[in-house]
Amino acid sequence: MPAPRLYLDRPLAPGQTVRLDPPQAHYLFSVMRRAPGDAVEVFDSRTGTYAAAVAEASRKAVSLTVGDRTRPLRTPPDLWLVFAPIKKARTDFIVEKAAELGACRILPVQTDHTNADRIRRDRLQAHAIEAAEQCGGNFVPEVADIVRLSDLLDGWTDRRLMFCDETLSGVFAALPDERGPWAILIGPEGGFSDAERARLRAMPQSHPVSLGPRILRADTAAVAALTLWQSTLGDWA
Amino acid sequence: MPAPRLYLDRPLAPGQTVRLDPPQAHYLFSVMRRAPGDAVEVFDSRTGTYAAAVAEASRKAVSLTVGDRTRPLRTPPDLWLVFAPIKKARTDFIVEKAAELGACRILPVQTDHTNADRIRRDRLQAHAIEAAEQCGGNFVPEVADIVRLSDLLDGWTDRRLMFCDETLSGVFAALPDERGPWAILIGPEGGFSDAERARLRAMPQSHPVSLGPRILRADTAAVAALTLWQSTLGDWA
Structure with a gap:
């Protein structure tokens, strides 16, 4: 034991x-x-x-x-996971997986199509801690308080954004080989609104990426995106 | 709606x-x-x-x-997911994710360190169906009855095997660019036994792959492996 x-x-x-x-x-x-x-x-x-x-x-x-x-201390790469909380079990799951797969910060956001307007931040933080305890690492990603996606984007820096756009389905877009700070953005079930999608596509920091020809649930999309990022730009190499 | x-x-x-x-x-x-x-x-x-x-x-x-x-009909690539069932919720999750991510067959196996000696095949099949209904596809992967890993390997053909070996941790091994039938093999919590690992490493069909420097839970490893395979050899390209 x-x-x-x-x-x-x-x-x-x-x-x-x-x-x-x-x-x-x-x-x-x-x-x-x-x-x-x-x-x-x-x-x-x-x-x-x-x-x-x-x-x-x-x-x-x-x-x-x-x-x-x-x-x-072994810190993960400077990778944020930005996601819209969904049902409780799947939100817990996303936080657990983000900690296991080496995100350094977890940011829940409200989007136009998100129902959740608050989260139990302390409970989600506890899931991140448990995952860190289990996975053998010694870093715990911070779970931030929920904010509106539009407010988060208002203050966005030059951090690159892996924008997982479900409307790109069928056209697999690979990640560009650009190092430095990144964030993964996963939409809610029901997807982003047209206004959100237009804004995200227009941002120069944004790299739209498709996650294959099938529609993925938000929790699956989060794990798939973290895997793609870590295996191409992160600390798996 | x-x-x-x-x-x-x-x-x-x-x-x-x-x-x-x-x-x-x-x-x-x-x-x-x-x-x-x-x-x-x-x-x-x-x-x-x-x-x-x-x-x-x-x-x-x-x-x-x-x-x-x-x-x-759109069939996924000829990709099997072979995995050792773990706790009920995480086993359900693996089956759901395999269907979403486009495995064509799901094979639960008993390994030397697996506790489960039987599964509710009908319940797991229902999870695969529900995932197919949700993800917009029109193919349902078959969930096979549980067999011993050693028996499965006794009858193994030339199907290539992506052997997710947690002892490779820290050395990321990429998938070789070889098309055709593949299977992903995910070990149980507690890992493979030394005898299983030796046998798997000696198989010419086997390609050991590491999934990064952190220890992943079996369900995370399954989603990460399916993502890596689909994005490099599968139907995401």
Whole structure:
């Protein structure tokens, strides 16, 4: 059994004693049944991964002693995932997959055809943390608060935009070999409005990309786009 | 609102009257509330997509009249997805995504580290049908019965095998530009056994491929592998 992996939301250093918050304490003591001396792997998304050991474990308190740093922080490429939240399970899924596949920031947006006007940001952030714990990395992407797509585009910089346009279906457009900051934009079920599509196509930063001849659900499109980007421009190469 | 899309498991032709089975009748009458004369789109995964209209609709019986064929059958490339079933929700998800992304056959396998020794084949097939109805295609991939991976490999032909090997992590191996029948093989959580990995590496049909530097869950790996294959060797080009 590999050691449990925990994300700790504070800068870590060898020699620290860290008292776990109640959910993590419950997980380690009651679910994983760890006892003093047992190994745990911890990371902070700031400095790296550390070996740690359970110092104290009871129903009342669980604390860890942080040991040596075993791996430096590995940040993913400067890739954002911008998406319109859909049904709860599929939104959770998109956040989980974005963390697994190495997006560095996750930005939910309201579009003309999006129903969701708010999200449980804390719950989505917890999904990103769990995915980071599972996938062996030591970076947790930030889940931003939901904003209107039009407001996000108003302040857009020179970050390139992989615009997944379902109306391009049948014409596969590959990504240009241009490095630097990127964002992937996935539309809602029902697609973008005509006004949104016209604006996105007119942006010089925007690269419309088709994801094949079949209509993909938004969650499938997100994973497919992350895969294409990582395998051509990202850290898979 | 686009017309509801239904897969009908019989060869269709213009002029036919088709009586729906109880689940589809319930869906069209009670969920979608369609009435005589309303448009429906139907496909049979044998000949193509047809315009149809509701002929009769009541709690007791719903029937359709099949009209003109609007699109010929479009089969996906000769790509199998071979995977080891995991937790129920993630297995459902893999089948749904394989249908959306254009696998032509879905083969669950038992591996040395797989817990599942049987699956609900009918339930998984229903997921593949629903995905085909949603994604606008007119082909439904067959979900095969579960077999042991070793038995499947005993009878393996010259079909090329994209062997997603999590131990290759960090060395991205691209797909060779070789056309013809392919299969994608995704391991279980916990990975392949040493014996399985040795056998798979020794097969001349096998092309080991890494899916980036992070450890992917099996469902993520399936979607990522299908995307890579379709965008380089499949029908996205």
